[in-house]
Each structure stands twice: as structure tokens, then as C-alpha cells.
Amino acid sequence: MKYLDEFRDGQLAQGLAAHIRQAVAPNRHYALMEFCGGHTHAICRYGIEDLLPDTIRLIHGPGCPVCVLPSGRLQAAIELVERERLILCSYGDLLRVPGAHGDTLLKAKARGADIRMVYSISDALEIARAHPERSVVFFAIGFETTTPPTAVVIRQAQQEGLRNFSVYCNHVLTPPALRALLAAGGEVDGFIGPAHVSTIIGSQPYEFVARDHQRPLVIAGFEPLDMLRAIAMLIRQINAGEAIVENEYTRAVSAAGNRKAQGLMEEMFRVRPTFEWRGLGWLPDSALAIRPEFAEWDAEQRFEMPPIQAADHKACACGEVLRGVKHPQDCTVFGTACTPEHPLGSCMVSAEGACAAYYHYGRFRQAAAS
Amino acid sequence: MSRRDLFPRRLDIAHGCIEMTHGGGGRAMAQLIEELFLTAFDNEWLRTQDDCAQFAIPASRLVMATDSHVVSPLFFPGGDIGCLSVHGTINDVAMAGARPLYLAASFILEEGFPLADLKRIVESMAQAARQAGVAIVTGDTKVVERGKGDGVFITTTGIGIVAAGVTISASRAQPGDAILLSGAIGEHGMAVLSQRENLSFDTPIQSDTAALHELVAAMVTAVPDIHCLRDPTRGGLATALNEIAQQAGVGMRLQEAAIPLREPVRALGEFLGLDPLYIANEGKLLAICPAAAADKLLAAMRDHPLGQEAAIIGQVVADDHHFVEMKTVFGGSRLVDWLSGEQLPRIC
Numbered sequence: 236m237k238y239l240d241e242f243r244d245g246q247l248a249q250g251l252a253a254h255i256r257q258a259v260a261p262n263r264h265y266a267l268m269e270f271c272g273g274h275t276h277a278i279c280r281y282g283i284e285d286l287l288p289d290t291i292r293l294i295h296g297p298g299c300p301v302c303v304l305p306s307g308r309l310q311a312a313i314e315l316v317e318r319e320r321l322i323l324c325s326y327g328d329l330l331r332v333p334g335a336h337g338d339t340l341l342k343a344k345a346r347g348a349d350i351r352m353v354y355s356i357s358d359a360l361e362i363a364r365a366h367p368e369r370s371v372v373f374f375a376i377g378f379e380t381t382t383p384p385t386a387v388v389i390r391q392a393q394q395e396g397l398r399n400f401s402v403y404c405n406h407v408l409t410p411p412a413l414r415a416l417l418a419a420g421g422e423v424d425g426f427i428g429p430a431h432v433s434t435i436i437g438s439q440p441y442e443f444v445a446r447d448h449q450r451p452l453v454i455a456g457f458e459p460l461d462m463l464r465a466i467a468m469l470i471r472q473i474n475a476g477e478a479i480v481e482n483e484y485t486r487a488v489s490a491a492g493n494r495k496a497q498g499l500m501e502e503m504f505r506v507r508p509t510f511e512w513r514g515l516g517w518l519p520d521s522a523l524a525i526r527p528e529f530a531e532w533d534a535e536q537r538f539e540m541p542p543i544q545a546a547d548h549k550a551c552a553c554g555e556v557l558r559g560v561k562h563p564q565d566c567t568v569f570g571t572a573c574t575p576e577h578p579l580g581s582c583m584v585s586a587e588g589a590c591a592a593y594y595h596y597g598r599f600r601q602a603a604a605s
Numbered sequence: 606m607s608r609r610d611l612f613p614r615r616l617d618i619a620h621g622c623i624e625m626t627h628g629g630g631g632r633a634m635a636q637l638i639e640e641l642f643l644t645a646f647d648n649e650w651l652r653t654q655d656d657c658a659q660f661a662i663p664a665s666r667l668v669m670a671t672d673s674h675v676v677s678p679l680f681f682p683g684g685d686i687g688c689l690s691v692h693g694t695i696n697d698v699a700m701a702g703a704r705p706l707y708l709a710a711s712f713i714l715e716e717g718f719p720l721a722d723l724k725r726i727v728e729s730m731a732q733a734a735r736q737a738g739v740a741i742v743t744g745d746t747k748v749v750e751r752g753k754g755d756g757v758f759i760t761t762t763g764i765g766i767v768a769a770g771v772t773i774s775a776s777r778a779q780p781g782d783a784i785l786l787s788g789a790i791g792e793h794g795m796a797v798l799s800q801r802e803n804l805s806f807d808t809p810i811q812s813d814t815a816a817l818h819e820l821v822a823a824m825v826t827a828v829p830d831i832h833c834l835r836d837p838t839r840g841g842l843a844t845a846l847n848e849i850a851q852q853a854g855v856g857m858r859l860q861e862a863a864i865p866l867r868e869p870v871r872a873l874g875e876f877l878g879l880d881p882l883y884i885a886n887e888g889k890l891l892a893i894c895p896a897a898a899a900d901k902l903l904a905a906m907r908d909h910p911l912g913q914e915a916a917i918i919g920q921v922v923a924d925d926h927h928f929v930e931m932k933t934v935f936g937g938s939r940l941v942d943w944l945s946g947e948q949l950p951r952i953c
């Protein structure tokens with residue numbers, strides 16, 4: 236398209252790609268994992284793999300909020316809205332994520348449930364203000380990036396005395412997921428660290444990756460050039476046998492992160508002892524719950540939502556995809572039984588999901604190979 | 606009986622609202638039609654006040670298209686639902702290479718809708734139709750209860766004629782053809798999106814809503830053998846290209862660097878996580894023609910005010926998968942897929 240900005244410059248990219256091709260050692264392979272779905276999306280969107288030598292393999296991580304939400308948590312939301320006849324506000328992507336037995340919020344909506352698609356939690360608050368006679372619940376998901384806005388809005392609801400509003404909190408934390416991936420072993424040589432998440436938490440919480448697991452991690456922005464630079468930095472570290480946390484995204488990320496946002500999170504949330512992630516299982520200290528002081532705005536406490544366990548579709552390989560052990564195209568139902576129109580698993584729903592990214596941007600490669 | 610006896614009090618446009626009686630078929634409806642619609646659209650066919658319009662058609666192939674318009678907000682930078690409903694159908698007719706002649710307009714009004722807003726919309730339609738040289742010759746209004754509509758929905762139907770020797774259809778796209786685009790993409794959709802109350806961005810983006818039939822006429826004169834024309838409206842450029850690829854049984858290869866895109870659209874798209882390739886346009890067209898005629902067609906497009914930024918953006922290829930692929934500015938390749946569901950702002 237007709238623009239040339241600093242982070243998308245095609246020539247700069249070619250230069251960096253040439254540098255990377257020269258830097259890779261001839262007889263070794265590099266397995267790099269990008270944690271964030273935002274990065275996965277950018278890789279496919281810009282065709283970044285085309286610029287890299289064959290010896291670099293990009294493995295897609297679990298950093299996609301829609302993808303890691305387990306079926307049970309989704310099913311609980313479906314049951315809540317149908318049982319309590321309230322207004323459930325949700326991001327559009329969540330409407331298509333399969334819960335138990337392939338049920339979805341979209342199907343519940345068709346059955347008559349009042350489910351509204353919103354762009355942010357503030358929209359949900361607005362709906363609550365406009366309908367004082369109805370109970371309004373916001374389905375909150377996301378990593379550390381979307382957590383501070385949730386805290387701000389709950390605060391606002393409290394100050395306004397808005398008692399018909401509450402939040403179904405599914406916020407999760409990045410470092411525990413990384414810890415789980417590393418504990419499970421695997422062949423990742425280095426990590427591309429989160430962009431937006433790191434603006435909140437800073438680079439310091441990733442130190443354990445280098446210190447305890449001797450893997451380099453480079454925090455990178457979501458622009459394609461950011462990613463190429465981060466890859467070059469990882470290759471340098473791996474070749475030199477180093478393992479440190481580096482920050483490519485210095486224009487937005489500091490070591491300590493955003494203290495104010497961290498304060499807000501601390502005030503509003505407590506860490507759950509354990510939480511289920513789709514694909515990664517139950518991870519200790521990996522998610523947030525609303526503190527008892529704000530119980531009135533916590534849908535789980537207010538409506539006594541029972542915990543639900545639900546099995547994923549038996550053909551679904553989302554677990555392996557989210558752990559990076561399978562490529563989306565290794566899943567037997569990819570592009571056949573499972574498509575963005577009829578997703579069997581969550582990774583095919585959100586644009587940040589690896590299966591959806593491959594389906595949308597990369598299918599021609601598979602076709603060319605076969 | 607004089608008009609004055611029939612409607613002793615004029616419509617209170619400044620303070621009045623649509624009421625159920627405005628759709629009831631009685632005096633209130635007659636007054637609304639007369640004082641608002643007939644005044645604005647005035648022409649010889651409407652003046653007869655018949656239920657239908659009668660007109661002679663030159664001996665030639667006829668083209669007919671219909672389009673329903675729902676947009677929120679109703680007024681957006683660069684236009685409103687009124688002019689949009691005229692441009693939209695004129696453009697659908699024009700995409701057959703036709704000259705649009707007549708329009709029919711049908712309104713579904715929501716009880717409580719302010720008459721002042723309705724007047725603005727109707728006048729905007731009248732102006733758009735007049736500018737385009739197309740008459741709105743018949744119409745209808747219905748009123749639905751409050752809460753059952755979104756202010757106003759407008760359906761327009763258009764009729765046009767095609768010159769002999771012009772056969773424009775998506776199915777004619779063939780391997781080797783050039784793909785041309787008349788200007789920068791994503792402006793209508795982004796202008797509307799930026800005004801949604803929950804986003805409210807301060808941007809200079811204006812909707813590109815415009816009637817394209819004169820541009821089409823200039824193009825058909827320059828290159829009568831244009832294979833295919835399409836206005837990439839809802840679903841944007843990506844959707845229009847995929848539709849053509851499917852219909853014609855071909856693939857497409859695009860150059861991202863050649864696709865015109867203005868900075869504010871790119872920046873807002875980046876911010877919201879929306880791809881401008883999927884954002885609606887209301888004043889742009891895609892043309893597919895034999896490669897040998899591409900430069901001539903491009904020159905004709907650039908000579909017209911609505912095609913000044915026209916560009917050749919790619920070519921049609923043989924491809925059993927009917928894939929639309931794009932070389933990114935970055936040097937990689939990607940698929941430009943069908944949209945699935947609605948494009949939504951990113952949450953990560």
C-alpha cells in the first residue's frame with residue numbers, strides 16, 4: 236500500500252532478512268516461539284516466514300486470550316445468561332468459541348438469550364447505565380493488557396453506585412503460562428516476548444526464562460520490522476550461547492512496566508491459586524479474580540456461578556497447537572471440518588489464533604505443497 | 606378540495622416526529638409524502654401521484670439492481686444514508702457498464718424518528734439524484750413501532766440501459782487480465798466506524814460515497830471490452846476480488862505496494878486491528894480488462910475526478926483454488942481470504 240513508515244519499510248526488511256540469513260549458523264536449526272497471538276497474526280499477515288531461512292522455525296505460542304479460554308468457562312457464561320435472563324456483553328470473537336458439546340454464545344443468542352457484542356468494557360458499562368432495570372454482565376477475557384481497563388470500569392461502577400453491573404472475570408497472566416511451557420520441556424531455543432502485555436508488566440518478570448531455563452527472550456513490538464529485529468537479536472544470542480532478556484520494543488516497554496496500571500490491578504484483583512487454560516491445563520497462580528471487597532461487581536460471586544468442566548471436541552488439536560507441539564496444519568480437521576465459519580476449536584476463531592491466522596493468510600502454501 | 610383544506614396545518618418539521626399514523630394510509634401519510642418526499646424529489650412521474658411510474662425505454666438491454674441501506678450512524682463525515690442509498694444503487698447499475706435512468710425508493714421509518722432528520726435525509730437523496738441526472742420516480746413508506754427499526758431504512762431500486770457491444774460480467778475475468786482500482790480504499794467504512802459512539806475517533810476521514818456512472822461511461826468509451834466491473838462495498842476490496850475469482854473460476858495476484866491507501870485510514874486500521882482490505886468503500890470501483898488495454902483504461906480513469914488515484918493493482922491468474930494472493934510491502938506473500946464473521950477490533 237502506498238505508505239512507507241518506519242516499521243513497515245520493505246527495503247529495511249530485506250536488509251534485515253539478508254542479515255539474518257548471514258547470521259544463522261549453517262548446520263543448526265533455530266526454533267523460536269512467539270508467545271503472543273498478535274505476533275502470530277503479524278507473521279502470517281506480512282508473510283514474514285518467506286523472508287527467513289529454512290533453518291529458522293517459528294513456533295506459535297498460547298498468547299491468544301480467546302484461544303486459551305477453556306470450554307467450561309465459556310459454558311458457564313452460556314448457562315449464566317440463560318438461567319438469570321440477564322444481558323451478557325461480550326467481544327464478538329467469543330460468540331463463536333465452542334463451549335460444551337459445541338454450544339456457543341451465538342447459538343444461545345439465537346435461542347433468545349440477550350447477548351450483546353461490544354468493543355470494550357466501557358460499552359458494557361454504558362449498557363448497564365441505560366438499562367437500570369436489567370442485570371448486565373461483561374465477559375472479561377485477556378492478558379495483562381486488558382486487565383487495567385477492567386479495574387478502572389469496576390471502580391467507576393462502584394463510584395456511581397451502579398449495582399446492576401458486574402464482570403465475569405477471566406483475566407490471565409503471561410509469566411505463569413511461559414513457566415508452564417518451559418516446564419513441559421520442548422525444543423524452543425528462544426522466545427519473542429509479548430508487545431502490549433510488556434508495556435504493562437515490563438521486562439523484569441521474564442528474567443526467570445533466562446536465569447532458570449537458559450533461554451533468551453526478546454520483547455518485540457507488533458510491527459513486522461520489530462519482529463525481524465527481535466529474530467536477529469535472538470539468533471545473535473543463541474549463536475553466542477547467551478541467554479538474557481532483551482528489549483527490542485524500547486519505544487513502549489521499560490524494565491518496570493507501567494506502575495500505575497500494576498497498582499490498579501493489585502487493588503482490584505487477587506491471584507487465583509489455580510486456573511484452567513485450554514491446552515495448558517490447570518496452572519498455579521495464573522489468573523486473576525475480583526477481590527472480595529468488590530464482590531458486588533463480580534458475576535461469579537454474585538450469581539454463585541458453579542465451576543463447569545467441559546471436554547473439547549475429540550478431533551481438536553488446539554491443546555497441542557497452543558503448546559506449540561503441533562502446527563495448525565497438522566490438525567486432521569484443519570480447513571475441512573474446522574473452518575472460521577464452523578470452528579471446532581478456539582484457535583480457529585480469533586484473528587490471533589494460530590489456526591485462524593494460517594487459514595486466512597497461509598492456506599495457499601499448503602495448496603502449493605500438495 | 607384545495608390542498609389547504611386537506612392539510613390545514615403544515616408538518617412541524619422542526620419539532621415533529623414520525624408517528625404510527627404516518628404509515629397508516631390516511632391523511633397524515635398523504636401529508637408526509639406530499640410535503641416531504643414529493644417536494645424534495647419533484648419530477649413529472651411523481652407529480653401524477655400514481656402508484657407506479659410509466660416511462661418509455663429506448664430499445665436496448667436493461668439493467669436492474671436493488672439495494673437496502675442500513676447504516677449507523679445515519680449521518681457520517683462525508684455523507685448520510687440518503688445520498689448513500691442513491692449512490693449505492695446507481696453504482697450497482699453502473700457496474701454493468703450501464704447508464705442509470707430511474708430509481709424507486711422505499712422507506713421504513715421508526716416511530717419517533719425526528720422529521721427534521723428525515724427532511725435532511727430526503728433532501729440529500731434528492732440532491733444526489735439530481736447531481737447524477739437520475740430521477741426518483743416512485744416510492745413507498747412504512748412506519749414500524751418504536752424499537753423495531755433503527756431510525757430509517759431505505760431500499761432503492763434502479764433501472765439503466767447498456768450500450769450495444771458492452772458485456773461486463775464478473776464471469777469474464779480471465780487469466781492474464783489486469784486488475785485496476787479507481788482510488789484509495791477503506792474510507793467509507795472507517796468514516797462510519799469512527800463515528801460509532803463507543804469509538805468516537807477524531808479523524809479527518811470522510812466517506813467516499815459517490816455516483817460512479819460517469820466514470821464508468823468514460824471507461825467504457827476508452828475500452829469497450831472491459832471484462833468486469835465491481836464496486837467493493839461491504840466486505841471491501843478483499844471480498845469483491847474473492848467474489849470475482851469464484852465467479853470466474855480464476856485466481857488473483859496483487860501487489861500490496863500498488864494499492865492506494867491514505868495514511869489516516871491506515872493508522873486507524875492499525876490502531877483498531879482492522880485490515881483496510883476488508884473495509885467498505887462507496888465510491889470506488891474495480892475493473893478487470895485485457896492486459897493490452899490496461900494502460901489505456903488507467904489513463905481514462907485518471908482523467909476523471911473520481912479516478913485520479915487509479916492504479917493497476919495486480920493480475921488475474923489461472924488457479925484451481927481461486928486464491929487471491931498478495932505480495933506484501935514487506936516482501937512476503939499472504940492469502941487475501943474471504944472475511945469470516947464481522948471484522949472486529951483487536952483485544953490483545
Ligand code: SF4
Nearest residue numbers: 552553566573580590
Ligand atoms: S484446526 Fe480447529 S480443531 Fe484443529 S487445532 Fe485448529 S482450532 Fe483446533
